[in-house]
Amino acid sequence: MTRRACGLVLILAVTFAALFAPLLTAYAPTQTGVFFLAPPDAAHWFGTDDLGRDVLSRVLHGGRASLVIGVGAAFVACVIGVPAGLLAGYCGGRVDLWATQVMNLCIALPGLVLALLITAVTGPSVLNIVLILGFVSWPRVARLVRGQAFLIREALFVEAARAAGADAVWIVPMHILPNVAGVIAAQFALTVAYAIFTSSSLSFLGLGxxxxxxxxxxxxxxxxxxxxxxxxxxxxxxxxxGITVLGFYLLGSGTRG
Amino acid sequence: MVDVIATQHLTIGFGATRVVHRLSFSIAAGEVVALVGESGSGKSTVALSLMGLLGRSASVEGSIHLSRKNGETCDLLTLPERRLRAIRGNDLAMIFQEPMASLDPIYRIGAQITEALAVHRPMPQAALRTEALRLLRSVAIANPEACLSAYPHQLSGGQRQRVMIAIALSCQPRLLIADEPTTALDATIQAQIIDQLRQLRAETGMAVLFITHDLGLVREIADRVLVMYAGRIVESGPTEAVFGAPRMPYTAGLMRSRPRLFAETPVRIEPIPGNVPNPAHLPPGCAFHPRCAHSQPGRCDSGTPEPEACAPGHQVCCLRWREIVA
Amino acid sequence: MTAPLIAAEGLVKHFPVRQDVFGRVSAQVQAVAGVSLAIAPNEVLGLAGESGSGKSTIGRLLLRLLDPTDGRISFAGQDVTALHDRGLRPFRRQAQIVFQDPIGSLDPTMTIGAAIAEPLRLQGMANGPELRERVGALLQAVALPAGYYNRHPNELSGGQRQRVVIARALSVDPSFIVADEPVSALDVSIQAQIINLLEEMRTRRGLAMLLISHDIALMEHLCDRIAVLYLGRVMEIGPARDLVRAPRHPYTEALVSAVPEAARAGRRRIILRGDIPNPANPPAGCVFHTRCPYAQPDCSRIVPEMRPVASGHLKACLRDDVP
Incomplete structure (x- = not known):
């Protein structure tokens, strides 16, 4: 099985579990019980927590938030990163110089610390976390797209298109975008993995x-x-x-290679 | 003449795909033999197999007998890697199409030549330097001292190829394998390198296996020629015999498909129809039959032709060569 | 000569090779240093030369894919040097290009049909069923099966890809094509197919062509005239057969004699000394004098002018007596 297929299987399993969580467990995730901190048994496979809630149910339901945050953040990252990367890579010159400086600046900022700071100020909510994680991940997308766009811009088929009268408005959607799509897809999956991991870290630190x-x-x-x-x-x-991040990581790295 | 190298039924495959089929040929001392073929003909695979550089994914059968400088003869296919290493660069040397890829970009030329020397001919540091200078001079490098302290990227393509030849010659190999050594070079530089190789052959008496797709070049430098198509030698013989009277329709077709220099009247060139076959999906029978104007249904598409002598030293693999001549 | 279809006068192109930390250019390569050429309708002009001679740059300048540093380009009597983007559209319909590398010149994500259709769509010349029909006709013209319309480039062999590239160039029915080493990446047995295809297209469609190549035999076969370039300058220009058989410039002589077949035809082999000089730092006087077997003291001082040696045959060499 290829890396990509392994990743897909993991992701599908996690998504399935999150989506059908109510059907897969007998307990609601917020339903408290009388047994606190019970160890795993037949009724509660993963036991119960300090408020007597079923851990399995909470894990399965918790996947929803994580997936929404991961995919949402990757989406935001691509919405900013892809156009920025295309612009920098295709235009080159001064535009590229400035865009690259901004990207480098953003990459230099430690994502988790920045996210901590902003959530501390704005208060935690799913939307805020999505936006923040998307914002700290866009430069990686942009940098990758820029590099590819830069290469493809020099390709002979682009020159042939120019010789036939094509301008940027034609070349970028017709030639550059289809050729960077694979890289974008790969980076999307990697960003999902990063965002899920970071959002869990944020929650762990109390800002989830x-x-x-x-x-x-x-x-x-x-x-x-x-x-x-x-x-x-x-x-x-x-x-x-671990499983979810691994799934998206395998999908992303397998797609690129 | 002693054969420096002789292969018997050399067959090479990668996975389920056979790229070289039962190749038998030999090269005598001091002889220049050209291996001609198009992409996918297996010519570079043959070269790498002689050097023992094919890697584990290849399955090699048959035998490759090399007569070494020390007088012993051994089958390269049965030797362990440790002994092959002693032979590579000592009895056998190879130069490639792209010299930049064979030189390490982070070491000076001097270090790379002396390294090659030191492996096979241990000598004091000062002697190494003298010998490196002598080698560079022997390949007509204009300023050998400066060349020694240069990095590969500071040299031109022609100079890099000269350095590669100098490294290859450093241990006076019995056989030099040259895989498209001038294809990446400009015409006037190619002329220099070919001239150089010819001189070196005359001085050292080494045998040369020259791999190329350039028929004009073959005619200029080779004593004998082996024409490969789809992993088989389809015609072989003395260069002038093969090109003067090609017996295999493929060889003849290749010659007709190139515009001739100084042609008397502008003649329309005759292409060979179709495409070079994929080694994984070879046509049955004679692999050339789908592109051959002389192919006969029921004959060429079923029987695989074996090499036949059509003149002394001139062999052809064609079921119909007699009829085509007549 | 009839009125030229495309003409270049005093073409110069500099490329920056080194920039300082502020992005200012501190060194330049003169890729093209004052080249004048004219190509008549239905004429094939060959550009011969080695690497660094600027032959590909000239091709791209003529097509206005690069902006010249100096000089003028006119097409069918109209100056196209100053035109840009929209203004160039009509010219783009008339002038097309075929590259050496049949892999890189097709977009791997585009089908063959879409690739051939691209210039037609860009020029707004056809759409819908008519577009499909024209692409079908083009596939047929370059002897490719109609079923290739929906295939991708990676499913085709090198020769087939080059046919697609030619079909794409011909789609807008141009009057001028730049063919940059159109066969040198192909197998020998396939080259002839493409050479004949180019020849056929030229006769049938009345194309003018600039053939960029290092293959002297091919040029003698295909070209009406040949211009020999060295370090961005024209050394000699003249009728193809005359120039190849009786070169008047020492560099042309060496270039022709370097063709392996020339020696067998009884030509004296001339081995030039040294390497092609760095185009960033060309020799003074005649740029060829450092490698010229006939160089005299004057050659390193005086830049030779192009002068006629026979009808339609010019050379840039101080000496009359050689070769």
């Missing part, structure tokens, strides 16, 4: 989606306190983050 809705990073944080009582409480959401 506000409770009580389930979210992996937050669960890991609480789970850490009870590691010796119900280890699954922290390990299950960690594994979920």
């Amino acid at each position: 989606i506000p409770p009580p809705s389930p979210d992996w990073g937050g669960m890991v944080r609480t789970g850490l306190d009870y590691l010796s009582i119900n280890p699954a409480m922290g390990l299950a959401p960690s594994a979920a983050v």
